[in-house]
Amino acid sequence: MSGQQAARFDGQVALVTGGGSGIGAAVARRLAAEGCARVHVADIDVGNATRVAESVGGSAHVVDVADPQAVDDLVAAVVGAEDRLDVVVHTAGVDDPAAKTRILAAQESGEPVDALCELDDDGWRRVMSINLDGTFHVLRASVRAMRARGGGAIVTVGSSAAYDTLVGYPHYAASKAGVHALSQSVAKEVIPYGIRVNTVAPGPVDTPMAGRTPSAVRKAMEASGAIGYASADDLADNICYLASPGAKNVVGAVLLSNGGRFTV
Known part of the structure; x- marks a missing residue:
């Protein structure tokens, strides 16, 4: 790593949601290695958040991103401790192991997948409340904090x-x-305030979440591109670029990181 790259986040304060494992943990490590004065690691699992935070000399927080008050309190705690917030990386999210099991069953039987009719309201709501509502909660709280302090960079994780x-x-x-x-949409709204919002859209990534994917389903997904599963560090590279000054002209981008599976 060059000295210039190591200083990309020199003196900055960062918050990483979902930072206790996988992509979030890799991002926390990269931000610390590249000069962040403090990395705040937030996760629903306090043990994971604490381990990662301790490894980077940061601070650990427990948060359920589906809870808007919890997210507001998290951001307020970071700003209260640091009097600034420069970078937010929102990696917290969930998959659905039950749906993956149904996909596997169809693959093994040769029958069409029957997921929609089996998907109940609780299953739908769980995924939407964490993945989509959680992103809204994090964006809103982060923008409120950054706007008051003159700007910042936010990176969300799509797919x-x-x-x-x-x-x-x-x-x-x-x-x-x-x-x-x-x-x-938020990116267009907040760029006049000096806040850049961008998104990375991974393909299959080798994380604990991917580890819950049935092996036959994982094998089929891995074979779908020229490059197999990405590593969490690969995604951290992408995310930290979007959060860095080197991407100062990148606003509202959705960066595909999918091993060449398709282009848009």
Whole structure:
């Protein structure tokens, strides 16, 4: 890593949601390595958040992003402690293991996938409340804090599944398509305040969430592109670019990071 790259976030304060594992943990490590004065690691799992925060000399927080008051309190705590907030990376999200099991069953039986009729209201609401509502809560709280202090950079995590939808995964695809549209609309609104909002749209990534994918389904997904599963560090590279001064002219982008599975 060059000295110039190492200083991309020199002296800045960052908040990473979902920072206790996977992509979020990789982002927290990268931000700390590249000069952040403090990285605040937020996760619903306090043990994971604490371990990552301690490894980067940061601060750990517990948050359920589906709870708007909890998100507001989180951002207020960060700003109260630091008197600034320069970078927010929102990686918190969920998949649906039950839907993946149904996809596997169809794959093994040769029958069409029957997901929509089996998807109940609670399953739909869980994915939407965390993935889409959670993004809204984080964007709103972050913009309120950054606008008062003259700017910042926010990166949200969508999914290539918003474009190349996986059969049997309608709620996940819808939630991530919503993340893209929400982030792009907010990006246009807040750029006059010096706040840049961008999104990364990963394909398959080797994270604990991916580890819950049945092996046969994972194998099929891995074979769908020229490059296999990305690493969490690969995505951290993309995210930190979008959050960095090097992307100062990038606003409202959805950066595909999917190993060449498709283009848009």
